[in-house]
Amino acid sequence: MRTSHVRRPSATPTDLRATVMHANGIRFTWTDHAAGERGYLLEDRPRGGGSFRPVAVLDPDINSFGLITLPNEKRASYRVRPFVYGERSNIARITTGERPAGRG
Template identity: 70%
Template sequence: MRVSILALLLALGLAGCGTRPAARPPGADPPIRLTATLVKPTEVTLTWRDTQRGVAGHVVEFATNPRGPYTVLRFAPPGETTFTHPDLMPETSFYYRVRAYYGPTSRSIDVTVPGGRRAGKDATRDDDWATPRHIGGPADRHTVRDGSAAATPTDLRGTVMAPNGIRFTWTDHAGDEDGYLLESRPRGRPDFQVVAVIDPDIDSFGLITLPEERVASYRVRAFAYGRSSDLAVRKTGADPADR
């Protein structure tokens, strides 16, 4: 998963503070139940159960201090309830949490990157096209936290700008998003996966594609974090290589 510099700063800033809950009646849904199991001396498997409704997916995060900062391991789709974290530092405590996220997606578009020389009339020699930025007018300020479709991003377009680069633009209708997720479904794959985390209010973003993403469907999601699990902690064992 690739994250812009701005998005990385956003993630680090969010990690150390509490997150706003989804707009739901208090106590209406049980918390996410997270279990961490040390399956090998330096490998932890996480499993979770979440009965909250309308969840778009879950963010799996870890830290080596309960206060953070937390690092994103995976944006898991809603049907995924397990994750394995391998090759960990030995004899170290790892803290894990899983947070739900919500938000509507744009329509999907199909993009083919043909390769060869640069394409796109706006391509520049310094790759300025890839810089995340706000290019539209003020957002409509709809909430992404109540399940309404009004905050759905619209007018998603993908322009091939380089042999392995696509610039995406869209119209922002959200006013309380924690950011945007760019999601990709390469040809022949059944599901969309998050490929980039983007700051709030951004509506232009350049993606450097992996080989399997050169022919793919793309969509963008305005998202907000929801409820989090309790922390699960496991301490790794000795390094197997020392035995």
């Protein structure tokens, strides 16, 4: 299933804040401006990392989330963005290995 981002500038969450709740936990809050989103992606890029990666898939119409951090997530950049589902793509299937005996 392919996802795409909500592409309206007004859909961008604002006022993203991160509050350290304890040694291994961060609470994120933001202002939700998306309409019709299917959810949010919370993504991080650990210090020294090359690109952002999803760390949580969240429900639509929310504006906060608590994350228990891994050691490499304590010093990281975070972002949150809404997503919508796009059209379904074709399915590719492949079977590897030998064909089972008795199957033509």
